[in-house]
Amino acid sequence: MDATDFPDDLVQTQAAWNATYQALAAHHRRDTTTLRRRLLRLSVRLWWHPYWDTARSVSAARTELRQLARTRGQRGRHEGPLGSRQEPGCDKGCAYCCAAR
Incomplete structure (x- = not known):
């Protein structure tokens, strides 16, 4: 499966999930309930995304999606609210911080 097969919103939701998970894992956070x-909301979006109805091997595709989002998330994005990742130049509302809303 090629990484370009994933819809942008699915990759962005996975990246937001990764960033939220990392923020939740950080020590001494006060906003754990929000995170x-x-x-949970991001997990539901990922699990029930319509893309999975068309994927040949869902478990392999989910693994590839996680790897793709992790790789893209490490390419120098700046931190947003609550530790979420934002696209460069985002001023309040990219897919990384808004995907959870």
């Missing part, structure tokens, strides 16, 4: 709720 846990965000992680």
Whole structure:
């Protein structure tokens, strides 16, 4: 499966999930309830995305999606609210911070 097969919104949601999970794993966070709720909402979006109805091997595709989002998330994005990742130049509302809303 080629990484270009994934819809942009699915990759962005996975990247937001990764960033939220990392923020939740950080020590001494006060906003854990907000982060846990965000992680749950993102998990539901990922699990029920229509793309999975068309994927040949869903488990392999999910693994590739996680790897793709992780790789893209490490390419120098700046931190947004609650530790979420934002696209460069984002001023309040990219897919990374808004995907959870």
